[in-house]
Amino acid sequence: MNYLVTVAIFIGIQAIAANGLNVIVGYAGQISLGHAAFFGIGAYASALLTTKAGMTFWQALPFVLLITGSIGLLLGMPSLRLREDFLAVTTIGINFIVESIFQYIPFFGGALGISNIPSIRLFGTRLRGWPFLGVVAFFLLLSLLANRKFTKSCAGLACFAIREEETAAASMGVSPVRFKLLAFVIGTAMAGIAGALYAHTMRFIAATDFGFPHSVNFMSMVVLGGIGTLWGPTLGAIILGLLPEIFRPLIQYRMLINALILLLMIRFQPGGILGGSSVLARLFRRRPSHG
Amino acid sequence: MLLEVRSLEVSYGDIHALHGVSFEVSQGELVSIIGANGAGKSSLLNAIMGITPLAGGSIWYQGKDISALPSHERARLGIRMVPERARVFPILTVYENLLAGGYRRPKNKAFEEKLEWLYSLFPVLAERRTQLAATLSGGEQQMLAIARALIAEPSILLVDEVSMGLMPALVDKVFEVLQQLNRDHGLTILLVEQNASASLRISTRGYVLETGTLVLTGTAAALLADERVRSAYLGI
Numbered sequence A: 001m002n003y004l005v006t007v008a009i010f011i012g013i014q015a016i017a018a019n020g021l022n023v024i025v026g027y028a029g030q031i032s033l034g035h036a037a038f039f040g041i042g043a044y045a046s047a048l049l050t051t052k053a054g055m056t057f058w059q060a061l062p063f064v065l066l067i068t069g070s071i072g073l074l075l076g077m078p079s080l081r082l083r084e085d086f087l088a089v090t091t092i093g094i095n096f097i098v099e100s101i102f103q104y105i106p107f108f109g110g111a112l113g114i115s116n117i118p119s120i121r122l123f124g125t126r127l128r129g130w131p132f133l134g135v136v137a138f139f140l141l142l143s144l145l146a147n148r149k150f151t152k153s154c155a156g157l158a159c160f161a162i163r164e165e166e167t168a169a170a171s172m173g174v175s176p177v178r179f180k181l182l183a184f185v186i187g188t189a190m191a192g193i194a195g196a197l198y199a200h201t202m203r204f205i206a207a208t209d210f211g212f213p214h215s216v217n218f219m220s221m222v223v224l225g226g227i228g229t230l231w232g233p234t235l236g237a238i239i240l241g242l243l244p245e246i247f248r249p250l251i252q253y254r255m256l257i258n259a260l261i262l263l264l265m266i267r268f269q270p271g272g273i274l275g276g277s278s279v280l281a282r283l284f285r286r287r288p289s290h291g
Numbered sequence B: 001m002l003l004e005v006r007s008l009e010v011s012y013g014d015i016h017a018l019h020g021v022s023f024e025v026s027q028g029e030l031v032s033i034i035g036a037n038g039a040g041k042s043s044l045l046n047a048i049m050g051i052t053p054l055a056g057g058s059i060w061y062q063g064k065d066i067s068a069l070p071s072h073e074r075a076r077l078g079i080r081m082v083p084e085r086a087r088v089f090p091i092l093t094v095y096e097n098l099l100a101g102g103y104r105r106p107k108n109k110a111f112e113e114k115l116e117w118l119y120s121l122f123p124v125l126a127e128r129r130t131q132l133a134a135t136l137s138g139g140e141q142q143m144l145a146i147a148r149a150l151i152a153e154p155s156i157l158l159v160d161e162v163s164m165g166l167m168p169a170l171v172d173k174v175f176e177v178l179q180q181l182n183r184d185h186g187l188t189i190l191l192v193e194q195n196a197s198a199s200l201r202i203s204t205r206g207y208v209l210e211t212g213t214l215v216l217t218g219t220a221a222a223l224l225a226d227e228r229v230r231s232a233y234l235g236i
């Protein structure tokens, strides 16, 4: 039972981060292959604030959001000027830089990482197992609600317009700058929350937890489930989270399998499982933009 | 003067698309700029909208120099464009395209009325309101692009070759709508067109653009009667 709860916690955390990536990639149409960096920034921010500044998880949370969101804003700037292929390379670069900063700067614990991160407490009790899963589920729900609201709101429509036809959108008064950056801020802040939850469930983090392979992993979840759909990234996180648990011997080949799934999906079912043109979507008559 | 373009230069690397183009459009006018393929018509409208950067010259709107403003700020001043090949948002529905067009407009009663008015202007859009714009025919997309621009109640409408790819009956219909908008609603319109006869017929004035320079100007009637225009653009 405990084992199942642990798996569910990890899946939930990854789903939150994948939902964030979906805002950037799915809703705003900006490629990002460095999402794990923001997951890491959230994890390190929360770990440092709780271990060094003596805050609780809940006290640290607003700062975690602020820190990841503003770094997201800053690093989202390249998206304003770069074409897709360059942006992909740039975001990969950002991932490696952030990972090295964690790895080599003593303030971040260097190669040893940060340990003794406190558990999350609520009303004086330490949350582990089921109650912790409850917290993760709560944040997952929040991220889904936020995404739903985003797609239904005017801002969402503006983002879709920019994704579809940037110049046409601009000539209707939609500022591409503002909405691309908004998508980056929301998306990276979600990665930040997920990272914080990760830090407090692991209670020990190191730079390699947030390397480029993890970015590929997040991207695989989004692509597998359905880019730009509401439930797709969560579904992707569940499938990719369960696969290695069900087929234990495959765990060493996790990266290989993820990459393979990514390639196969892009080749044969680019909309993902819940995407507009997929079999399942036709069954449920879902729309790619409003999934 | 509502819109004034002064010595406009546009180039793409070594290609000079426009050199020294100057003209103006007054409030309430319907002005056509006619030119052949590659004359620089789209470059001109894109420069006015702020999509293509200027290599020289300036653009004045309502007495202000807007040359340095980004597109979305020009849009907020009331300039709207029906782009070449419509450029509707393909995977948004017809209704959502119109909502995006009315971006920043409060979605109140006046907006609803405007929407109904546009639906009455283009009944086919009303029928297709929940359909994805990508699935509309080329002509329907053009109508959607016009409606999307109009819903914002622009003070000047720039129209880039709306006749392209439309069957003749539809061309007449669309030009009729544009004329009606200009005559009955006082909307200022700047058309760029290859279809010289259709556009000049509804215009007050016109210009002829040839390889990046304006070579001829006059009232629409005078241009329609002009020997050079007749032989080059009307095939008479």
Ligand SMILES: Nc1ncnc2c1ncn2[C@@H]1O[C@H](COP(=O)(O)OP(=O)(O)OP(=O)(O)O)[C@@H](O)[C@H]1O
Residues within 6 Å of the ligand: B012, B015, B016, B017, B035, B036, B037, B038, B039, B040, B041, B042, B043, B044, B084, B161, B194
């Ligand atoms: N992005 C670009 N890069 C390079 N050259 C361009 C670009 N856009 C336009 N041109 C060139 O500039 C010139 C004017 O093009 P423009 O699109 O303005 O013509 P047009 O009058 O709209 O033609 P058409 O009737 O075919 O639409 C052409 O020679 C074209 O090849």
Ligand SMILES: [Mg+2]
Residues within 6 Å of the ligand: B041, B042, B043, B084, B161
């Ligand atoms: Mg053109």
